[in-house]
Amino acid sequence: MNLDFSEEQEMLRTTTRDFLTKECPKTLVRELEEDEKGYSPDLWKEMAELGWMGLVLPEEYDGMGMGFMDLIILLEEMGRNILPGPFFCTVILGSLPILEAGSEEQKKELLPKISAGELILTLALTEPSARYDATGVATRAVAQDDGFVINGTKLFVENAHIADYIICVTRTKEGASPEDGITLFLVDAKSPGIRCEVMPTMGADKLCEVVFADVKVPKKNMLGELDKGWPVVQRNMEQAAIAKCAEMIGGAQAALDMTLAYAKERVQYGRPIGSFQVIQHYCANMWISVETGKNILYQAAWKVGEGLPATKEVAVAKGYINEAYKFVSERGVQCHGAIGTTRDHDIGLYYRRAKAAELAFGDTDFQRELVAQQIGL
Amino acid sequence: MDFSFTEEEERFRAEVRAFLDQEVTEEFHQELEERGETEFSREFTKKLAQKGWLAMAWPKEYGGGGATMMEQLIFSEEIGYHHAPTGGHRQGINLIGPCLIVHGTEEQKREYLPAITAGEVVWCQGFSEPNAGSDLASLQCRAVEDGDYYVIDGQKTWTTNAHRADWCHLLARTDPDAPRHRGISYFLIDMKSPGISVRPLINMLASHDFNEVFLDGVRVPKENILGEKNRGWYVSQTTLSFERSGIAIPAGAKRNLELLVEYAKETKRNGAPLAQDPIVRHKLAEMAVDIEVNRMIAYRVAWMQHQGLIPVYEASMSKLFGTELIKRLGDIGMQILGLFGPLERGSRWAPLRGRIARACQFSLGGTIAMGSSEIMKNIIATRGLELPREPRP
Structure with missing residues (x-):
C-alpha cells in the first residue's frame, strides 16, 4: 500500500496550480461565462503545449504516456480554478473511447491532433429521456449505401457548438436487451443535417441540444463494433464519473479555502467570525467532507487506472462527492453571509458548478441504485 | 498510489x-x-x-x-x-501501555508491561468526574503527600470495567493552587486498595459496563506515580503511537449492513421482498457509501502513522465520522426491521437476534465517549484549520 502521491505527481499539481492561477483568473472565468464560445483559444493552445490534452495518451500518438491518476490531479486543479472549456469533453469523453475502441487508423488520424490541441471532441449520449443507461438511447442509425444515416435528438451535449467531432451513441438494432444494439459513430460536427443550440444553464457549462436530421456518416467512422458499443460507453461513463469527482473535489477544496480565509478576517461582535464555535463546526464539517471525498476519490481512481473492476467504487465516490460538494459550497455561501449570494462573489461560482456536476454522469439516486446492486440487493 | x-x-x-x-x-x-x-x-x-x-x-x-x-x-x-x-485489553494495549512505554521508569515497565501483553491484567481509566467531562482539566479528585504515599480522595465516573479491572490509571490534582493543567498527576492504582468502592451505572441497554468509583483515603505508594508530579496532564496528552485509525467501527458496521441486506432479501413485506423496495435499497446503499468512505479515512490515518506522522485531527475525523455513522445505521436498520426492530434477544420473533436493537442503543455512547463529536470538531477547527480560538471568559 502507498497512499501518497509521487514527487513527480506533487510537482505536476504545483505546476498546474501555478499555471491556472496565473492564466485562468476568476475574471476570465466570468468573461467566458458570457462568451459565445465559452473557452479561450489562446489558453487552449498553451494547455496543449504543456501536453495536457495528450497527458494519458501513449507516446506513439504524441501523448505523454502518463497515468490516469496524473489526469485526476490535473482535473482536481481545473475544478479548483473552474477552468472553462472543452478539456473534459475532448480528453475524457473523446480521446478515451477512441483509445479504447478505435481502429488503428482512427487512432493515428485523431489522437495526435487531440494531443496537439487541434481538435475538440465531445460525446452525445443523453437524450430528452435524460438518462445515462442504454434504455435512454433512441437516436437511430440505419445502414444506407456504404455508410449510416443518423436521426434523433441529443441533449446536454457538452460543448457541441465548438466541437470538431461528436461521438454519437446510436441504436442500430432492437436487441434482446437495451444494451444490445448500440453503436458509436465519430460524426464530423460540420456534417449537413446537424443543428446545434447552446442551452442556457446555471452552471454556464455550454450544454447543447444537438439534432441529427438524416446525417450521413461513412462506415469507416464507426467507433468499435456494430451493435456492441454499450460496454465502451459504460466504461467511459465510469471514467467520466470519477474524473468529474476529481473536478468536484478541487472545487470543494477551493470553496473551503475561501470560506476559511473569510472566517479568519471577517469581524463581527468584535472578533473574527471564525472564533465562533458554530462557524468552527461548519468549517470542520466542510473539511471532513473534502478530506473524506478525496480518500474515496483516490481509491476509485486508482482502480479505474489499474483497469480493475471499479463499478462499486466509482458509484460510491460519485454518490458521496455529489453531496459533499453541494454541502461544502452551500455552507460556504452561508458563512460568507449576504455577499455570498451575489452574482459578483466567487463563492457562488462554486455553488452553481456543484449543482451542475452533481447531475453529470449520474446523480446521487442513480449512484445509490448502482451501489445497491453491488452490495447484493 | x-x-x-x-x-x-x-x-x-x-x-x-x-x-x-x-x-x-x-x-x-x-x-x-x-x-x-x-x-x-x-x-x-x-x-x-x-x-x-x-x-x-x-x-x-x-x-x-x-x-x-x-x-x-x-x-x-x-x-x-x-x-x-x-x-x-483495550485500556491496557491502547492507552496505559503506550503511556508507560513513553513515561514509565524501567521498574514500572518491568512491573506492568508483561502482564498487559500477556492479557493477564485488566485496566480501567479514572479520568472523568461528575464535574469534569469534556472539560477534563477541571477535575477535582485530590492526591496529598503523606510520607511514602499519596492519599487520594474523590470520585470518578463513567469508569468502564472498573468492576472487572485489576488496576486503574487515574488523574488526580496534586497542586490545587497551580494553573489547572499544571497541578495534575498521573497515578497507577491497584483496584484492591482499601478505600476504593465501585458502584454500577447501568446503560440504556441495561448492561453493566460503566461505574462510579469512590476513593476514600486510598493510599498509593509514591513509586506509582507515572511521569513527574504535576505533569500528569501532559502524560495523558502523549501523542500515542497506538493505532488510531478507528477502522473497527466501519468494519463492524459493514457486518451489520451485510446482515441487513440478507434480511431484506429474505423478508417479504406486502407480498414482495424488502430488497425490491426502492426506499430500502436507497437507505442501505447510502449506508454502504458512508461505510466505504469511513474505511478509506481509517486507512489514511493508519497510513499516516505507518509513515511516522501523527494524525491528530485526521484521527478526530475518523472517530467523529464513524461514531456518527453507526448511529445512522442503527436508525436505518430499525426502520427496515419495522415493528420487529425493537424486539430483543429472547423473543423468537426478534430479527438478527436483536442485534440491531442493541446497536441502536449502544451507538449512542460513541459520539460522547473519548471526546464528544463537538470536541472532535473543536479539535479539527482550531488545530487542523487554525481558526482563532474562542475567547475564554
Missing part, C-alpha cells in the same frame, strides 16, 4: 479471519451476552495474547510483535468485522 495489500498482508488477514471465524461464533456472542459481558472476555483476550496478536504493533523490546501499522490495521479491521470483544 497503490491501494493493494501485499501477498504477505493478505495471508495474515486470512489467518486472522480463519481464527476469528472459529472463535467468535454466534454461540460465543450469546454466551457473553448471558454473562452480561458483551464487550468483555478475559479468555478471548488471553487467546489473542497467545497468538502474539494482542500487542502486535508494540516494539519488540516491550514484549510487542513489532508489526507494521498496516498489519495492525488489518488485524483491527477483522476484529471489528467480527464484533469481537476488546474490553479485556
Whole structure:
C-alpha cells in the first residue's frame, strides 16, 4: 500500500496550480461565462503545449504516456480554478473511447491532433429521456449505401457548438436487451443535417441540444463494433464519473479555502467570525467532507487506472462527492453571509458548478441504485 | 498510489479471519451476552495474547510483535468485522501501555508491561468526574503527600470495567493552587486498595459496563506515580503511537449492513421482498457509501502513522465520522426491521437476534465517549484549520 502521491505527481499539481492561477483568473472565468464560445483559444493552445490534452495518451500518438491518476490531479486543479472549456469533453469523453475502441487508423488520424490541441471532441449520449443507461438511447442509425444515416435528438451535449467531432451513441438494432444494439459513430460536427443550440444553464457549462436530421456518416467512422458499443460507453461513463469527482473535489477544496480565509478576517461582535464555535463546526464539517471525498476519490481512481473492476467504487465516490460538494459550497455561501449570494462573489461560482456536476454522469439516486446492486440487493 | 495489500498482508488477514471465524461464533456472542459481558472476555483476550496478536504493533523490546501499522490495521479491521470483544485489553494495549512505554521508569515497565501483553491484567481509566467531562482539566479528585504515599480522595465516573479491572490509571490534582493543567498527576492504582468502592451505572441497554468509583483515603505508594508530579496532564496528552485509525467501527458496521441486506432479501413485506423496495435499497446503499468512505479515512490515518506522522485531527475525523455513522445505521436498520426492530434477544420473533436493537442503543455512547463529536470538531477547527480560538471568559 502507498497512499501518497509521487514527487513527480506533487510537482505536476504545483505546476498546474501555478499555471491556472496565473492564466485562468476568476475574471476570465466570468468573461467566458458570457462568451459565445465559452473557452479561450489562446489558453487552449498553451494547455496543449504543456501536453495536457495528450497527458494519458501513449507516446506513439504524441501523448505523454502518463497515468490516469496524473489526469485526476490535473482535473482536481481545473475544478479548483473552474477552468472553462472543452478539456473534459475532448480528453475524457473523446480521446478515451477512441483509445479504447478505435481502429488503428482512427487512432493515428485523431489522437495526435487531440494531443496537439487541434481538435475538440465531445460525446452525445443523453437524450430528452435524460438518462445515462442504454434504455435512454433512441437516436437511430440505419445502414444506407456504404455508410449510416443518423436521426434523433441529443441533449446536454457538452460543448457541441465548438466541437470538431461528436461521438454519437446510436441504436442500430432492437436487441434482446437495451444494451444490445448500440453503436458509436465519430460524426464530423460540420456534417449537413446537424443543428446545434447552446442551452442556457446555471452552471454556464455550454450544454447543447444537438439534432441529427438524416446525417450521413461513412462506415469507416464507426467507433468499435456494430451493435456492441454499450460496454465502451459504460466504461467511459465510469471514467467520466470519477474524473468529474476529481473536478468536484478541487472545487470543494477551493470553496473551503475561501470560506476559511473569510472566517479568519471577517469581524463581527468584535472578533473574527471564525472564533465562533458554530462557524468552527461548519468549517470542520466542510473539511471532513473534502478530506473524506478525496480518500474515496483516490481509491476509485486508482482502480479505474489499474483497469480493475471499479463499478462499486466509482458509484460510491460519485454518490458521496455529489453531496459533499453541494454541502461544502452551500455552507460556504452561508458563512460568507449576504455577499455570498451575489452574482459578483466567487463563492457562488462554486455553488452553481456543484449543482451542475452533481447531475453529470449520474446523480446521487442513480449512484445509490448502482451501489445497491453491488452490495447484493 | 497503490491501494493493494501485499501477498504477505493478505495471508495474515486470512489467518486472522480463519481464527476469528472459529472463535467468535454466534454461540460465543450469546454466551457473553448471558454473562452480561458483551464487550468483555478475559479468555478471548488471553487467546489473542497467545497468538502474539494482542500487542502486535508494540516494539519488540516491550514484549510487542513489532508489526507494521498496516498489519495492525488489518488485524483491527477483522476484529471489528467480527464484533469481537476488546474490553479485556483495550485500556491496557491502547492507552496505559503506550503511556508507560513513553513515561514509565524501567521498574514500572518491568512491573506492568508483561502482564498487559500477556492479557493477564485488566485496566480501567479514572479520568472523568461528575464535574469534569469534556472539560477534563477541571477535575477535582485530590492526591496529598503523606510520607511514602499519596492519599487520594474523590470520585470518578463513567469508569468502564472498573468492576472487572485489576488496576486503574487515574488523574488526580496534586497542586490545587497551580494553573489547572499544571497541578495534575498521573497515578497507577491497584483496584484492591482499601478505600476504593465501585458502584454500577447501568446503560440504556441495561448492561453493566460503566461505574462510579469512590476513593476514600486510598493510599498509593509514591513509586506509582507515572511521569513527574504535576505533569500528569501532559502524560495523558502523549501523542500515542497506538493505532488510531478507528477502522473497527466501519468494519463492524459493514457486518451489520451485510446482515441487513440478507434480511431484506429474505423478508417479504406486502407480498414482495424488502430488497425490491426502492426506499430500502436507497437507505442501505447510502449506508454502504458512508461505510466505504469511513474505511478509506481509517486507512489514511493508519497510513499516516505507518509513515511516522501523527494524525491528530485526521484521527478526530475518523472517530467523529464513524461514531456518527453507526448511529445512522442503527436508525436505518430499525426502520427496515419495522415493528420487529425493537424486539430483543429472547423473543423468537426478534430479527438478527436483536442485534440491531442493541446497536441502536449502544451507538449512542460513541459520539460522547473519548471526546464528544463537538470536541472532535473543536479539535479539527482550531488545530487542523487554525481558526482563532474562542475567547475564554
